[in-house]
Amino acid sequence: MKEKKGHIVLFPFMAQGHIIPFLALAFKIIQKGYQITFINTPLNIKKLKSSLQKNPSIHFLEIPFNSTQHGLPPDTDITDSLPYNLAFKLLEVSPSLEPNFRMILSNLVDVKIGFFKKPPICVIADFFFGWSAKVTHEFGIFHTIFCGAGGFGLACYYSMWLNLPHRHTDKLEFILPDFQEAGKFHVTQLSPSLAIADGNDPYSKFQLKNLPTWENSDGVLFNTVEEFEKMGLIYFRRKLCIPIWAIGPILFQEIDKVSSTPRKELGICLDKCKEWLDKKEKKSVLYICFGSQNTISASQMMQLAKALDGVNINFIWVIRPPLGYDVNADFKPEEWLPEGFISRIQENEQRGLIVLNWAPQVEILVHESIGAFLSNCGWNSVLESLINGVPLIGWPMAADQYFNAKFLEEEIGVCVEMARGTTFDVSYGDIIEKIELVMGTGSEKGKTLRGKACEVKEMIDDATRDEDDYKGSSVRAMDEFFNLLMKERGDIGSQ
Secondary structure: OOOOOOEEEEEOOOOHHHHHHHHHHHHHHHHOOOEEEEEEOHHHHHHHHHHOOOOOOEEEEEOOOOHHHHOOOOOOOOHHHOOHHHHHHHHHHHHHHHHHHHHHHHHHHOOOOOOOOOOOOEEEEEOOOOOHHHHHHHOOOEEEEEEOOOHHHHHHHHHHHHHOHHHHOOOOEEOOOOOHHHOOEEHHHOOHHHHOOOOOOHHHHHHHHHHHHHHHOOOEEEOOOHHHOHHHHHHHHHHHOOOEEEOOOOOOOOHHHHOOOOOHHHOOOHHHHHHHHHOOOOOOEEEEEOOOOOOOOHHHHHHHHHHHHHOOOEEEEEEOOOOOOOOOOOOOHHHOOOOOHHHHHHHOOOOEEEEEOOOOHHHHHHOOOEEEEEEOOOHHHHHHHHOOOOOEEEOOOOOOHHHHHHHHHHHOOOEEEOOOOOOOOOOHHHHHHHHHHHHOOOOHHHHHHHHHHHHHHHHHHHHOOEEOOEEOHHHHHHHHHHHHHHHHHHHHHHO
16 A cells, blocks of 8 residues: 555634635646645534545544534534624634644644644644644644635735725725725725724724744635636735645536535435526527635615516526525515516526525536626636636625625626625616626627636636646645645654
8 A cells, every 4th residue: 555645634614605715626636646634623524524425535523612602503513594793702702712723733743642643744724724724833743724715806805904904085986095906996895804803893803913923824815717816826925925825626516515504405416406597509508606605685686587587598596594594594585576576487497596505616617608707706616617618797795705706897807797785775787787798699798708617617627737848836836835834844843
């Protein structure tokens, strides 16, 4: 049996949008010949163990966490089923994991206790766990941050929270003092928590404590591609003065197995979805989904439905209870949609497909009938779209999504922004206009977007090529990371 190269610890934050990219990274690293210890809170580990096929190279390890001790409801180990205020509370109390993380590393270093009987050579932690670098270095172990987010979006997010530039002007538009090349921002591109931040609020206090600790790490891995993300990556190289590697896109093809979306059983199976898509013409279907944690308001849902009623396109709409309603409760979409909407779209040659809560997104976006993706512009969804050359219609709602949408529209030209946030009114007329702009058969803008999306797809294909005579930029970046890791390991071993 071939000797494994080493043992690496992965430690993501407790949210599906973080756990999924870390899982994808885990299996990528396993292919390189390493063993993985994947750390997370008990409920998440139980879910992963029951969902995934057993692999001798990955060990799932629980880090103790009792949500009720932190003012959270029982068994709330993941943000996806929590309202916004409680999701932030989980983030706010996450540094309480530090003592148990230190104990876990101590046990893993003791080869008599560790699962793989060899100490870890590296910890790869979430960007919300900046404190983990200090703990990791106490054991002489190499530490890296993994960002499932894009370089530009996260650079804006990082700069916004450290500088709060909107607090220093009376104007609606402003620039970032340490990232001026990103251009102008409007106050409507700020998430609700950032818009009200003043440096003394709980979210500011968390960010101002966490973000500066990134520079204590030995490097940062980004789930993106160097060729179209130079600006954001240069920002971090300048700001942190540590190695920055663009190793993406790293996507997990078995995401449906570990999806924690509530009431997933109400969703649609792949076969039924594919059967419907197979009957549609190429590039004729608009796919609509706002990610695993976001939803729109009841009035916005009504306006979107009216727009879909009034525009002659095929669509798949993954629909969830509107903002402010229990995501775990029984959901009857007809209560929130125009009267007769569902029956009309079904009778009209099944022009639309209404899907409750969950759909096999990766497989949908691969299908040749998909013409565009109406998305909240979460980075996982962005990558899943771009690897298939599918342009986007942006409706950002939280965190870095606003900056991702700006990047996709202004910098690489694969997106048209439709709306911003969940607190603003949208009209069905404006929605129709944007959909026709992107999906219309005679739309020059649509042709341009699809052309740009195909160019980005080719960039991604090139970046991930791994052949004897050619290695793409993402493959080279991953090799550079492991080469530095092995070098540092040798230096530590010779001390």
